[in-house]
Amino acid sequence: MKLAIAGGTGFIGRGLVDLLSGEGHEITVLSRDPDTARPVLGKRVAIREMRPDVIGELATELNGTDAIVNLAGENIGSSLWTRAKRIKIAASRIRAGQMMTAIVKSMKGPPGVFVQGSAVGFYGSHGGDLINENSPAGEGFLPEVCVKWEESTSAIEAMGVRRVIIRTGVVLSGDGGAFPKLALPYHLHVGTLLGTGRQWLPWIHYRDEINAIYFLIKNRNSAGTYNLVAPNPVQMNDLCSLLGLTIFKMPPRLVRLLLGQMGKETVLVSQRVVPERLLKENFAFAHSQLPEALESLK
Numbered sequence: 160m161k162l163a164i165a166g167g168t169g170f171i172g173r174g175l176v177d178l179l180s181g182e183g184h185e186i187t188v189l190s191r192d193p194d195t196a197r198p199v200l201g202k203r204v205a206i207r208e209m210r211p212d213v214i215g216e217l218a219t220e221l222n223g224t225d226a227i228v229n230l231a232g233e234n235i236g237s238s239l240w241t242r243a244k245r246i247k248i249a250a251s252r253i254r255a256g257q258m259m260t261a262i263v264k265s266m267k268g269p270p271g272v273f274v275q276g277s278a279v280g281f282y283g284s285h286g287g288d289l290i291n292e293n294s295p296a297g298e299g300f301l302p303e304v305c306v307k308w309e310e311s312t313s314a315i316e317a318m319g320v321r322r323v324i325i326r327t328g329v330v331l332s333g334d335g336g337a338f339p340k341l342a343l344p345y346h347l348h349v350g351t352l353l354g355t356g357r358q359w360l361p362w363i364h365y366r367d368e369i370n371a372i373y374f375l376i377k378n379r380n381s382a383g384t385y386n387l388v389a390p391n392p393v394q395m396n397d398l399c400s401l402l403g404l405t406i407f408k409m410p411p412r413l414v415r416l417l418l419g420q421m422g423k424e425t426v427l428v429s430q431r432v433v434p435e436r437l438l439k440e441n442f443a444f445a446h447s448q449l450p451e452a453l454e455s456l457k
Contacts, residue, residue: 166230218265231255256311281305328361361432
């Protein structure tokens with residue numbers, strides 16, 4: 160297959176490039192900064208700069224592409240959510256989606272499938288209620304961003320292209336993402352439990368995340384929204400007990416004081432999300448239980 164990936168240098172994008180290139184597929188990575196992307200991705204992929212003034216050129220070059228994946232967006236966990244940071248988080252996603260829509264619209268032959276990145280942040284906090292793909296959007300900054308992020312490429316679906324939206328949970332990996340930062344204090348036996356510990360955590364093993372995206376690309380009957388999470392969400396207490404000794408408990412009010420809106424909508428949010436549609440389509444999770452998923456990361 161011939162594929163294009165926007166956001167190919169990110170945590171999930173790099174894994175997808177590894178998998179697809181290993182399968183012998185032809186990959187083009189669309190990047191805002193090709194000079195930074197080349198050392199990360201090497202010579203196994205073509206790298207093209209994504210700018211508004213080269214949309215026509217990119218559309219011509221991508222004619223005949225089987226699949227386009229849009230994962231582009233500012234890292235939400237790299238710093239506190241100042242006003243400038245919030246603007247950057249939202250704008251990076253919406254602009255990338257608008258550019259991808261313009262590229263597809265200009266292509267003589269549209270792709271067979273377009274995969275749009277999103278996150279379980281779409282749902283907001285739901286306590287202990289089960290959340291599936293039909294659950295409504297929540298309230299707050301992250302839900303609003305996710306809604307706009309998904310809508311930024313909705314016109315592609317109207318063009319007759321099969322569009323898949325992937326709402327990703329907390330990705331567990333030893334090499335990147337949020338998990339190493341979360342696990343480090345516990346490895347040092349100075350773990351801190353943030354909040355009550357009763358909040359539900361929608362997690363997915365890194366390998367299952369990448370394989371699920373590939374599965375949805377290949378399965379021509381897959382369309383619409385999918386929760387990319389493991390079938391067995393856990394409460395934060397369970398994760399902490401599996402990681403190691405917790406000697407300090409940080410109450411929710413202190414988390415909100417120190418981390419502000421970022422803390423409220425990330426570590427304190429409770430999301431009991433299930434991958435209902437992936438299971439119905441018989442996607443085989445390699446890591447469906449948290450204990451063995453964590454063991455595989457050691």
